[in-house]
Amino acid sequence: MPNVVVVGAGVSGLTTALLLSKKPGYNVTIVAKHMPGDYDIEYTSPWAGANFLPMSDKASCKWEKNTWPELARLAKDVPEAGIHFQDTLVLNRLKDATTATGQWLSELTSPDPWFKNTLPDFRIIPTSALPPTADSATAFTSVCINTALYLPYLTSQCLRNGCTVSRSILAHIADASLLHSSGKKADVVVNCTGLSASKLGGVMDKSVIPARGQIVVVRNEAPHMLTISGTDDGDEEVCYIMQRAAGGGTILGGTYQKGNWESQPDPSTALRIMKRAVELCPELTGGKGVEALSVVRHGVGLRPYREEGVRVEKEMVGGVWVVHNYGHGGSGYQASYGTAEGAVELVDEVVGVKAKL
Ligand SMILES: Cc1cc2nc3c(=O)[nH]c(=O)nc-3n(C[C@H](O)[C@H](O)[C@H](O)COP(=O)(O)OP(=O)(O)OC[C@H]3O[C@@H](n4cnc5c(N)ncnc54)[C@H](O)[C@@H]3O)c2cc1C
Ligand SMILES: *[C@@H]1O[C@H](CO)[C@@H](O)[C@H](O)[C@H]1NC(C)=O
Ligand SMILES: *[C@@H]1O[C@H](CO)[C@@H](O)[C@H](O)[C@H]1NC(C)=O
Numbered sequence: 001m002p003n004v005v006v007v008g009a010g011v012s013g014l015t016t017a018l019l020l021s022k023k024p025g026y027n028v029t030i031v032a033k034h035m036p037g038d039y040d041i042e043y044t045s046p047w048a049g050a051n052f053l054p055m056s057d058k059a060s061c062k063w064e065k066n067t068w069p070e071l072a073r074l075a076k077d078v079p080e081a082g083i084h085f086q087d088t089l090v091l092n093r094l095k096d097a098t099t100a101t102g103q104w105l106s107e108l109t110s111p112d113p114w115f116k117n118t119l120p121d122f123r124i125i126p127t128s129a130l131p132p133t134a135d136s137a138t139a140f141t142s143v144c145i146n147t148a149l150y151l152p153y154l155t156s157q158c159l160r161n162g163c164t165v166s167r168s169i170l171a172h173i174a175d176a177s178l179l180h181s182s183g184k185k186a187d188v189v190v191n192c193t194g195l196s197a198s199k200l201g202g203v204m205d206k207s208v209i210p211a212r213g214q215i216v217v218v219r220n221e222a223p224h225m226l227t228i229s230g231t232d233d234g235d236e237e238v239c240y241i242m243q244r245a246a247g248g249g250t251i252l253g254g255t256y257q258k259g260n261w262e263s264q265p266d267p268s269t270a271l272r273i274m275k276r277a278v279e280l281c282p283e284l285t286g287g288k289g290v291e292a293l294s295v296v297r298h299g300v301g302l303r304p305y306r307e308e309g310v311r312v313e314k315e316m317v318g319g320v321w322v323v324h325n326y327g328h329g330g331s332g333y334q335a336s337y338g339t340a341e342g343a344v345e346l347v348d349e350v351v352g353v354k355a356k357l
Contacts, residue, residue, distance in 0.1 A: 008194060239277060
């Protein structure tokens with residue numbers, strides 16, 4: 001029975017471990033420095049909104065496209081996963097066409113995106129119904145994930161399927177292979193270390209950098225999920241609103257600051273985030289302005305951005321097969337099942353290769 005060690009308990013590690021544990025024959029140990037329940041700047045997943053707003057283009061949409069059906073199934077049939085469907089409005093401003101955030105969101109704001117037949121109820125908002133800030137808009141049904149419920153849910157599913165979970169800080173990739181619960185050397189290590197992939201010994205990947213996201217969690221309810229192609233507060237500031245399932249609060253975002261490692265929320269950024277959210281969606285406070293926002297917490301997460309996109313690859317490192325699944329940027333949830341399936345295929349290959357030797 002192949003022994004697998006998955007390093008990382010963010011959405012990438014837990015989803016990969018879950019899919020492995022569903023296949024007969026794998027014995028999976030999850031090892032991580034941070035676990036669901038922790039809030040730490042080195043652990044991105046709890047800070048995410050999280051919703052499904054595709055960022056990939058037609059050529060690279062495979063990971064997101066393959067993720068949607070499972071998130072939709074969970075929203076429909078599995079209330080304890082903490083995911084619900086939300087009507088979603090995407091606003092576009094012509095003046096953002098060439099900005100960094102405008103380009104980051106260009107497929108999302110397109111009137112003809114790849115996902116128009118994937119997400120339910122896709123429609124173009126007629127000009128007469130546009131808010132004054134927008135030049136065009138689309139709407140569709142998507143999901144919002146309450147990460148405070150969903151990450152523990154994934155962990156519980158892994159435990160139910162016989163995975164072992166333990167805490168450990170790894171200094172080098174090769175160390176992971178010695179941490180399988182059986183005491184035997186692991187056949188495969190799966191690397192789901194997110195942003196830390198840039199720091200960990202073994203295969204330091206300097207192309208992974210933070211794309212800092214500051215958010216405000218509020219108790220106020222939002223009538224729908226909302227996002228816009230840019231703001232007038234600079235190239236690194238964005239505006240989005242999403243209400244999490246099951247009392248998870250409403251996330252007001254945000255920023256997209258590449259190369260910025262600052263772990264503390266900046267008060268003036270927070271003020272701008274709240275001001276923009278209430279301007280774009282006055283219903284948040286019933287027309288009573290920013291003062292009527294009820295703040296649960298301010299937060300910062302660092303998206304594990306990788307210039308070439310997420311790395312789903314296998315590699316032999318110091319005599320150990322490693323399958324990488326890191327560098328998801330702002331798409332760790334919406335690409336979670338797609339990339340985890342890709343990683344599982346590589347684990348299958350590696351184990352098959354070993355069997356033939
Ligand atoms: C503000 C914000 C909003 C976002 N919104 C969305 C959204 O709406 N939709 C979406 O899809 N994505 C969103 N994202 C992106 C998403 O959060 C990330 O892509 C995702 O969380 C990355 O998950 P991960 O499992 O790869 O990394 P992480 O969650 O960072 O997990 C890394 C794991 O590896 C472990 N680890 C690292 N180094 C070591 C080591 N040396 N030894 C042992 N363990 C180690 C850590 O302890 C941790 O368990 C958002 C991000 C931010 C910051
Ligand atoms: C995995 O291996 C451990 C340690 O040998 C064992 O206790 C456990 O039952 C195994 N799990 C599965 C799912 O086979
Ligand atoms: C994960 O991959 C990164 C980038 O290649 C590397 O720096 C790190 O050593 C790997 N870690 C593990 C535990 O596999």
